[in-house]
Amino acid sequence: MITICIIEDLIEIQKGLQSIIETDSRFSLLQSFENAEDAIAQLPLLNPDIVLTDINLPNxxxxxxxxxxxxxxxxxxxxxxxxxxxxxxxxxxxxxGANGYILKNTSPEKIIEALVELNDGGSPMSPKIARKVLSSFNISNNNVCELISKRELEVLELLSKGFLYKEIADKLNIAISTVKRHLNHIYAKLQVQNKTEAVNKLYGR
Known part of the structure; x- marks a missing residue:
């Protein structure tokens, strides 16, 4: 069971997120907060797997x-x-220290996929956000290309564009478990801990 807390001051959006999370048996919603101050005080007691938080909060x-x-x-x-x-x-x-970044116009299905991907060790980003991250990089990936295989490079490039594990698996006609295995190899070869660090190395940040 993936335990989740929400920090969102707009009640309508907060309730919408609660509904999305509560309809999936893989998730357990621990608590929702309307401000950062209450969350800061109580999150250490709850110790959730994932905290889903807005940026723009009251204080x-x-x-x-x-x-x-x-x-x-x-x-x-x-x-x-x-x-x-x-x-x-x-x-x-x-x-x-954010591990993922999705926009509020993300569909409920994509929100669920992002939460599962995050729990599985990924760093989900909405495609628009991924493109902004990439646009800030100076592309110089020759050294990375020497370290990882052609297929591993394909997986990393798709991941950097915001594709989820399942979408990468479908595009490359491989199993999701194979995608995860490739990523583990990439992280080990590049000596990084997550997708963001791997993409940074790929694009020479």
């Missing part, structure tokens, strides 16, 4: 929340759920 932001709480719940993963697409917000969130 402290979702990014502030991650910055303050990350060290206290190191096993929890944070995914931003926001309307913001500008580069500064994206990189501030990732720098603070």
């Amino acid at each position: 402290k932001s979702g990014i502030d929340c991650i910055t303050e709480i990350k060290a206290k719940i190191p096993n929890s993963q944070f995914i931003m759920f926001t309307i913001y697409e500008d580069n500064d917000q994206v990189f501030e969130a990732l720098k603070a």
Whole structure:
């Protein structure tokens, strides 16, 4: 069971997220918060697998929340759920320790896929966000290409464009378990811990 907490000040959106999470038997919703301050106080007691948080909150932001709480719940993963697409917000969130970044116009199906992917060790990003991340990189991936195989490079490039594990598997006509195995090999060869670090190396950030 994947345990989840939500930080969202707009009640309508918060209830929508709750409904999405509660309809999937793989998830257990622990608690929802309307501000970062309450979340910072209570998240260490709840220790959820995933925290789904907005950026724009009443006082402290979702990014502030991650910055303050990350060290206290190191096993929890944070995914931003926001309307913001500008580069500064994206990189501030990732720098603070966010493991994923999806936009509020993401479909319920994609939200569920993103949560599962995050729990499986991925770093889900909406395609628009992934493109913004890539556009900031100076593309110089010759060294990476020497380290990883052609198929591993295909997997990493698709992942960097925002495709989920299942979509990569379908495009390459391989099993999801094979996609994950390729990623484990990529992380080991590039000496990185996650997708974001691997993509950074691929595009020479």
